[in-house]
Amino acid sequence: MAELTLWEAIRRAHDEEMANDPLVIAMGEDVGLAGGTYKCTLGLFDKYGPERIIDTPISEGSFTGIAIGASFLGVRPIVEIMSVNFAWLAMDQLFNTAAKVRYMSGGQLEAPIVMRSPGGTAHQLGAQHSARMEKVFMGVAGLRVVTPSTPKQAYGLLKSAVRCNDPVFIYEHERMYGLKGEVPDGEFFHPLEGSEVMRSGSDVTLFGYNLSTHWNLEAAKALAALGVEAEVVDLYSLSPLDRAGIRDSVRRTHRAIIVDEAEAPVGVGAEVMAIINEECFFDLDAAPVRVTSLNVPVPYAANLEHVAIPNPSWVVDAAKTMLGIGG
Amino acid sequence: MDTDQKKHLLRDMLFARRFEESCYEAYVERKIGGFLHLYPGQEACCFGVMSAARPGEDYVITGYRDHVHAIACGADPGEVMAELYGKANGSSGGFGGSMHIFDVKKHFMGGYAIVGGPFPLAAGMAMALKMKGQEAIAICFLGDAANNQGTFHETMNMASVWKLPVLFVCENNLYGIGTSIERSTAELDQYKRVAGYNIAAAMADGQDVVAVHDAATIAVDHVRNTRTPYFLELKTYRFRGHSMSDGGKYRSREEENEWKQRDPVRLLKDALVAEGALTEADYKAMDRELLKRIEDDIVPFAEQGPLPDVADVEAHVLSPDLRWARGEV
Ligand SMILES: Cc1ncc(C[n+]2csc(CCOP(=O)(O)OP(=O)(O)O)c2C)c(N)n1
Ligand SMILES: [Mg+2]
Numbered sequence: 001m002a003e004l005t006l007w008e009a010i011r012r013a014h015d016e017e018m019a020n021d022p023l024v025i026a027m028g029e030d031v032g033l034a035g036g037t038y039k040c041t042l043g044l045f046d047k048y049g050p051e052r053i054i055d056t057p058i059s060e061g062s063f064t065g066i067a068i069g070a071s072f073l074g075v076r077p078i079v080e081i082m083s084v085n086f087a088w089l090a091m092d093q094l095f096n097t098a099a100k101v102r103y104m105s106g107g108q109l110e111a112p113i114v115m116r117s118p119g120g121t122a123h124q125l126g127a128q129h130s131a132r133m134e135k136v137f138m139g140v141a142g143l144r145v146v147t148p149s150t151p152k153q154a155y156g157l158l159k160s161a162v163r164c165n166d167p168v169f170i171y172e173h174e175r176m177y178g179l180k181g182e183v184p185d186g187e188f189f190h191p192l193e194g195s196e197v198m199r200s201g202s203d204v205t206l207f208g209y210n211l212s213t214h215w216n217l218e219a220a221k222a223l224a225a226l227g228v229e230a231e232v233v234d235l236y237s238l239s240p241l242d243r244a245g246i247r248d249s250v251r252r253t254h255r256a257i258i259v260d261e262a263e264a265p266v267g268v269g270a271e272v273m274a275i276i277n278e279e280c281f282f283d284l285d286a287a288p289v290r291v292t293s294l295n296v297p298v299p300y301a302a303n304l305e306h307v308a309i310p311n312p313s314w315v316v317d318a319a320k321t322m323l324g325i326g327g
Numbered sequence: 328m329d330t331d332q333k334k335h336l337l338r339d340m341l342f343a344r345r346f347e348e349s350c351y352e353a354y355v356e357r358k359i360g361g362f363l364h365l366y367p368g369q370e371a372c373c374f375g376v377m378s379a380a381r382p383g384e385d386y387v388i389t390g391y392r393d394h395v396h397a398i399a400c401g402a403d404p405g406e407v408m409a410e411l412y413g414k415a416n417g418s419s420g421g422f423g424g425s426m427h428i429f430d431v432k433k434h435f436m437g438g439y440a441i442v443g444g445p446f447p448l449a450a451g452m453a454m455a456l457k458m459k460g461q462e463a464i465a466i467c468f469l470g471d472a473a474n475n476q477g478t479f480h481e482t483m484n485m486a487s488v489w490k491l492p493v494l495f496v497c498e499n500n501l502y503g504i505g506t507s508i509e510r511s512t513a514e515l516d517q518y519k520r521v522a523g524y525n526i527a528a529a530m531a532d533g534q535d536v537v538a539v540h541d542a543a544t545i546a547v548d549h550v551r552n553t554r555t556p557y558f559l560e561l562k563t564y565r566f567r568g569h570s571m572s573d574g575g576k577y578r579s580r581e582e583e584n585e586w587k588q589r590d591p592v593r594l595l596k597d598a599l600v601a602e603g604a605l606t607e608a609d610y611k612a613m614d615r616e617l618l619k620r621i622e623d624d625i626v627p628f629a630e631q632g633p634l635p636d637v638a639d640v641e642a643h644v645l646s647p648d649l650r651w652a653r654g655e656v
Contacts, residue, residue, distance in 0.1 A: 029503075029506065030504055030505045030506055033505065033506070033510070034505030034506065034576070034577050035576075055506050056511075057472065057475030057503075057506075057511040058442045058443065058473065058475050058476055058503055059476060059477065061477050062477065085440070085441065086442075088441075089441075089476075123361070124361035125362060125424075126361055126423060126426055126427055127422075127423070128426065128427070128439065128441055129362065129440055294640060295641075295644070296640060296644050297644070299421070299635075299640060300360075300361060300410075300419075300422060300424030301413030301421030301422065301424075301634065301635045302360055303635065304413075304422070304635050304637060304640045306637075307637045307640050308640055
């Protein structure tokens with residue numbers, strides 16, 4: 001097993017999939033000659049050439065449409081949107097075409113594209129560069145949404161997303177590309193559906209995904225020092241959410257905290273709570289709570305950003321309150 | 328243009344250059360966060376156009392490379408700097424940051440970070456000016472690569488059909504981050520791209536502030552008098568990276584050096600020296616004075632400014648006027 005950074009893991013998946021199938025292409029702004037904004041396609045321009053690693057103009061709406069059109073005829077595009085904030089411009093084609101064409105055509109046509117994009121808050125990037133809008137993608141039937149919290153997931157999810165015949169949106173976290181972790185040396189396809197127990201515990205489940213999973217692991221350590229054993233469940237599949245995994249964990253711990261870097265309304269926390277209600281309400285010892293950012297556009301000033309966005313101490317505090325631990 | 332006006336422009340452009348360099352230093356010292364896009368190399372574009380327009384009266388909008396445009400509209404440079412520092416005395420109170428400078432009192436209607444977003448916003452302001460019968464015009468400064476967004480085409484069409492008093496200034500610095508215009512754009516001359524929308528257009532040398540001023544005078548007069556749009560392309564070059572995280576591997580040092588021979592500040596200074604209107608010593612004195620202003624006034628204003636009050640983090644999300652929300656009318 002090699003230790004790779006998250007961006008290296010994504011690059012390896014691109015490389016293997018492009019080597020495997022000449023119809024796999026990557027496209028986006030600065031993915032080619034410049035090597036990718038977060039280096040996820042570094043070196044591949046030289047290896048596969050400009051016809052397969054395509055530098056696009058700043059035309060998100062239409063290059064996404066072009067990728068979808070190409071996918072109708074068998075091409076497997078991996079579209080990188082430089083930052084998820086710009087994905088709003090691509091949503092029309094992604095939602096209205098890619099997510100619906102199988103259905104509208106009665107199963108005749110499909111749009112197996114992968115769209116990858118980094119998002120999240122990353123130190124004072126301001127209101128138009130700090131979007132956490134996975135909830136928007138999650139709300140669209142016909143689209144799969146996955147989000148890696150480790151290099152292993154990043155590698156294996158992209159591999160599976162390319163092979164899967166559905167459109168898949170991969171939400172990556174802007175602050176996590178440098179994160180290191182073990183990735184199996186052999187080829188491996190991570191399931192697109194499911195969740196992963198990152199730490200077992202008996203007292204409370206901390207649900208999260210990508211960055212918030214890491215907050216939860218940190219919070220779990222702090223809670224262990226207080227004698228609380230938290231279970232950390234990583235929801236790498238945001239659509240569909242893993243109902244069974246959520247239920248099973250709550251049945252073990254009887255308490256749930258959902259930690260989300262996004263604002264609360266219409267978010268992951270609300271969905272997970274609904275699943276808990278539907279699946280295991282009578283197993284609960286406490287009302288589930290959410291830890292989310294404030295419901296504001298992300299402010300620029302460092303001190304304002306700090307109070308708007310959650311961190312592990314918010315998770316610890318929520319758990320202490322839930323478990324009635326003072327101090 | 329008379330000598331006095333040229334000297335004014337020299338001072339403005341040199342100030343902008345020094346201001347941006349001081350932002351660079353503060354960023355390296357981690358006093359400024361987020362993304363920072365600097366303007367050196369392109370000063371003649373902004374000041375040449377604004378010298379032909381009515382700063383403070385005409386409505387100006389641009390992208391994320393916005394500090395100098397705000398200042399050219401009359402924004403206080405100290406407040407701009409304080410915004411970069413994330414301070415309460417910043418132009419947006421610390422809520423915006425480098426990419427989102429606003430000074431609405433000075434009709435600087437903002438910096439926006441989504442490429443191509445300002446095109447329709449500018450046309451919309453022009454529509455409002457038309458409806459209200461005002462003499463002011465809207466001016467939209469954007470880069471070359473923004474012209475590949477759908478908003479460019481859609482807005483040009485509507486601005487033309489609806490006869491909107493808007494001037495589009497394209498600062499064509501030949502790159503959109505790391506992708507050169509040859510690799511992204513089918514027509515290299517941007518002003519030709521609006522022909523299909525029946526919009527009057529021209530191109531000028533964006534390194535020569537007098538040439539920009541002259542071209543912009545025609546452009547501004549056209550918009551103000553005919554109340555129809557105009558598209559002005561300025562060929563220019565940014566001397567620094569796209570933002571602070573730019574490794575610069577996509578263009579050659581030779582190309583950069585060639586463009587630096589046509590530094591807009593130096594070209595104007597040399598012209599004034601050749602005219603006998605300025606000595607090298609005058610120029611040095613001017614430079615010292617501007618640097619002193621930045622060091623003694625502007626940077627301390629930002630450094631000593633108070634942090635925003637964290638209790639205000641939820642301010643500005645929605646209107647404080649809750650009468651309609653609550654049915655109290
Ligand atoms: C919709 C959108 N896509 C991509 C980006 C990322 N991005 C920021 S600036 C930029 C290049 C813009 O180039 P140009 O319009 O020529 O302006 P310049 O930076 O050269 O002044 C890109 C791709 C963005 N901010 N918004
Ligand atoms: Mg450009």
